[in-house]
Amino acid sequence: MTETIPQKRGVPLWVQIIIWLFIVGLLALVGVILSKRQQGTVQPGAAIPDFTLPLFSGYEYEGRSEVKLSDFQGKLVVLNFWASWCKPCEQEAAELEAAWKFYEPGGEVIFLGIDYVDTEPEGRAYLKKFGITYSNGPDMGTKISQMFRIRGVPETYFIDQYGVLYYVKVGPFLSVDEIKSIIAQKLP
Amino acid sequence: MNAIAKQLYCPVCESTPLDVCPTEACRQWRELIRTQLSQGMSETEIKQYFVDNYGARVLAEPPRTGLNWLVYILPPVIILAGAFFLFRSFREWTKPKVASAGSGAERTEASSPDKDDYVTRLEEELKKRK
Incomplete structure (x- = not known):
């Protein structure tokens, strides 16, 4: 058994x-x-957390070598991610500078350039080549680009007077008017 | 230069080591490494410069901090756990599972004292009836 x-x-x-x-x-x-x-990327309507951007020498903001987003409360901020190795960035460099020159006297709009994954000599050469005069600095540790979850360059983020993102432009601007029309949405 | 570049990954082209990446961004990085080497910077200093400027994700080997430890701990733990369960399973498959209750000569380890008692009583009953 x-x-x-x-x-x-x-x-x-x-x-x-x-x-x-x-x-x-x-x-x-x-x-x-x-x-x-x-x-x-971060979507329009999102409140942008504060961040610090160190600035290249010669591209400071009112003599300051670094700025915070919170420094610009009450102003409209145009945040442009670029790199010297980025060919499409070259297409919009002149348009961005022309738009900055248009809004600079009013003081209501701030342009900030963020140099993404770049070497400083090449970045500086790019700024010089295209005659950029608005504040620019490197994205140290790629912290800012990670915060915005950028997918590439160029990308431009429009932040209103209350620190809220209201428009994202992926790719280069085709004209100064395009930039102006986006800014005009939030200017009185 | 290539020895250092091999240990770095440009965030623009995530899956390609710097030493073989053909993009302009990576070419600039290789040039920067060459310049830094010519300035007498050590491999550790160069790697630290890249981490400070572009983040820890540029390193081929993630630094041993925080959640990164999972990368180093998980694979050996999973392999060891897998080997342990395989060993256990093989041992159980090869063990004899059939016991001869009639003779009482072969018993498996799984036989409980209740079973022994039952078998003993059964054998006694059978002897009485013979």
Whole structure:
């Protein structure tokens, strides 16, 4: 007479619970990272957290070597991400400078250039080549570009007088009028 | 120069090491490394410069801090856990699972004292009936 005796030994329940919790936690972490990556840029309507931008020598703002976004409360901020290795950035460089020259006397609009993943000598050469005069600085540690989740350069972010993003331009501007029309949306 | 460039990744072209990346941004970075080497900077100093300027994600090997530790700990832990469970499973598959209750000669480890008692009583009953 023979019989099959069931095997009772196995992984203890608490070990199984820990393993499952670990797997679920890991999958959740991967999910969060993937969804953040696919979110795209910061969307209009978002309040932009404060950040500090160090400025290139010769491109300071009112003598200051670094500025914060909060310094410009009450003013409209045009934030342009660019790089010297970026060919499309060259297409809009003259338009941005012309728009800056138009708004500079009024003092209601601030233009800030953020040099993305660039070397300083090349960045400076670019600024000189296109005669840029508004404040510019490097994106140290790519912290600002990560905050805006930029997908590439050029990208320009328009932040209103209350620190809220209201327009995102991906790619180069085609004319000065295009820039002016976006700024005009928020100027009285 | 290439030895250092091999350990860096430009954020513009995420999956291509700096030493073989053909983009203009990476060419500029390689040029910068060459300049820094000619100025006498060490490999560690150059890598630190790149981390300070472009973030830790430029490193081929993430620094051993915070959540980055998962990259170093998880794979060996998963491999060891997998090997352990495989070993356990193989051992259980190869164990004899069938016990001969009649003779009492072969018993599996899983036999409980209650079972032994039951078998003993059964054998006694059978002997009485013979």
